[in-house]
Amino acid sequence: MLAFLLDSKLLGIAALSFPLISIAFPSFGTALPTQYAEGEGETAIAQNETTTELLAAMNRLQAQLTASAGEDANLSQESDRLQGLLQSTLQEQSLTITPELSQASESLRSAIAARLERQDAPLTPELRQKLGAIRRSLGTLFSNNPYSVSPEILENSPVLQSWGKEVPDVLEEIRHDPAFRTRVRLGYAHYPSTDGKGGFNVGVEDILLGRSGFTVSANYDRAFNGDRATAGVDLNYYVLPLGSYVNIAPVVGYRNITTGPYWTDGVAVGGKVILPLSRTGAADISFSQLFVSPGSANEVGITTLSAGYAFTPNLRLSTDIQKQNSIGDKDSRVGIVLEWMP
Numbered sequence: 001m002l003a004f005l006l007d008s009k010l011l012g013i014a015a016l017s018f019p020l021i022s023i024a025f026p027s028f029g030t031a032l033p034t035q036y037a038e039g040e041g042e043t044a045i046a047q048n049e050t051t052t053e054l055l056a057a058m059n060r061l062q063a064q065l066t067a068s069a070g071e072d073a074n075l076s077q078e079s080d081r082l083q084g085l086l087q088s089t090l091q092e093q094s095l096t097i098t099p100e101l102s103q104a105s106e107s108l109r110s111a112i113a114a115r116l117e118r119q120d121a122p123l124t125p126e127l128r129q130k131l132g133a134i135r136r137s138l139g140t141l142f143s144n145n146p147y148s149v150s151p152e153i154l155e156n157s158p159v160l161q162s163w164g165k166e167v168p169d170v171l172e173e174i175r176h177d178p179a180f181r182t183r184v185r186l187g188y189a190h191y192p193s194t195d196g197k198g199g200f201n202v203g204v205e206d207i208l209l210g211r212s213g214f215t216v217s218a219n220y221d222r223a224f225n226g227d228r229a230t231a232g233v234d235l236n237y238y239v240l241p242l243g244s245y246v247n248i249a250p251v252v253g254y255r256n257i258t259t260g261p262y263w264t265d266g267v268a269v270g271g272k273v274i275l276p277l278s279r280t281g282a283a284d285i286s287f288s289q290l291f292v293s294p295g296s297a298n299e300v301g302i303t304t305l306s307a308g309y310a311f312t313p314n315l316r317l318s319t320d321i322q323k324q325n326s327i328g329d330k331d332s333r334v335g336i337v338l339e340w341m342p
Contacts, residue, residue: 050089051101057082058104061134065115079130086137105138178242180274181281182207182215183308183316187337189221191228193330194259199223201320201335206236213238215249221333228331229258230324234290236272247274255292257300262328264300266293281341282310300326314341 061078112131116123123131183206189199203219215236222229234253240246249272256265270290277283285307292300301324308318320335 050085051098054082054085054089055100055104057085058108062104062108062111065111076127076130079127079134083130083134083137086134086141090137090141105141109135109138175241175243176211177279178208178211179245179247179276179279180206180242180284181341183281183318183339183341185219185318185337185339187318187335189223190334191223191332192334193332194223194228197223197225197227199228201337205339208242211242213242217253221335227260228333229256230333231256232268234268238274243279245276247276248272249274251288251290253290255290255300255302257292257324259324259326259329259331262326264293264298264326266296266298268292268302269294270302281308281316284308297327300324308339310341315339316341 057078061075061082064075064078112135116128116131183204185201185203185205187201189201191197191199199222201219201221203217205217205219206215207217208215215238216234217236218233220229220231232253232255234251236249236251238247238249240248251268251270251272253268254265255268257263268290270288272286272288274284274286277285286305288302288304290302290304292298292302303323303325305321306318308316310316316339318335318337318339320333320337322333322335324331324333
């Protein structure tokens with residue numbers, strides 16, 4: 001019983017003391033996370049300073065190698081300074097390899113090799129040994145170099161440079177990188193239901209509005225004799241990520257349809273399914289169903305099946321089959337279209 005009372009009193013004293021300690025010492029209880037945060041910041045600053053020092057030392061030594069003739073005290077001093085930095089860096093093993101460091105290392109190693117081979121200005125054995133040690137240290141430091149390519153390739157490769165700063169989420173980019181492309185269309189239209197008349201078809205498909213999932217399409221087809229004509233514009237919203245191999249889009253737009261003496265126009269609503277068989281617009285199949293002026297006496301249903309295949313990186317050949325069903329008539333159109341992908 002006595003032990004229980006003592007424990008209770010101690011707990012009470014501790015409970016009362018903690019708020020008082022917190023008031024008197026505001027940092028109490030938070031010093032450890034702050035210390036960790038400060039440590040991380042100091043580590044990042046130290047790495048940046050090391051990188052800067054290494055780059056400067058390598059550039060100075062390379063300049064001395066280019067200008068040096070015979071034994072040069074400055075060349076020896078720069079060699080000692082760089083070798084010291086390399087040794088301390090190897091011991092810490094905390095250096096982040098950047099494209100700039102990789103390029104400077106490759107360039108310096110080539111300059112050292114060229115200098116060691118020069119016969120017109122021989123180096124002393126001691127200096128040759130120092131330069132050889134620097135080459136070995138550079139080889140060790142950059143042995144796991146992800147940029148083990150020539151400096152020229154690295155300098156001209158934005159992809160390698162961006163990966164050096166931050167490794168991207170490749171899977172996320174693939175999912176949201178559009179599997180289809182914008183197409184500008186021009187082709188021949190055939191109207192089997194209108195005595196086999198011929199005409200033309202122009203338009204643009206899937207103008208991408210960023211990576212929002214929204215695209216805009218517009219088209220116009222007309223028989224050469226003027227008996228048939230359809231004009232329209234659509235706003236599509238692809239529900240799935242743009243990189244998906246199957247995608248579905250609700251569609252809202254406008255249509256103006258002329259078939260002989262019959263004429264109608266109005267809001268068009270419906271849906272579209274697209275199957276990109278190959279990325280970057282190389283091949284795809286799409287199916288759409290639209291209703292113009294739905295619920296009215298002039299309602300028209302438009303069913304379209306389209307398939308396209310690219311024969312160059314920017315040109316495709318596409319085929320459209322379209323059916324128009326209205327109260328007054330049933331019409332059809334077949335199109336052969338050349339598509340340009342900008």
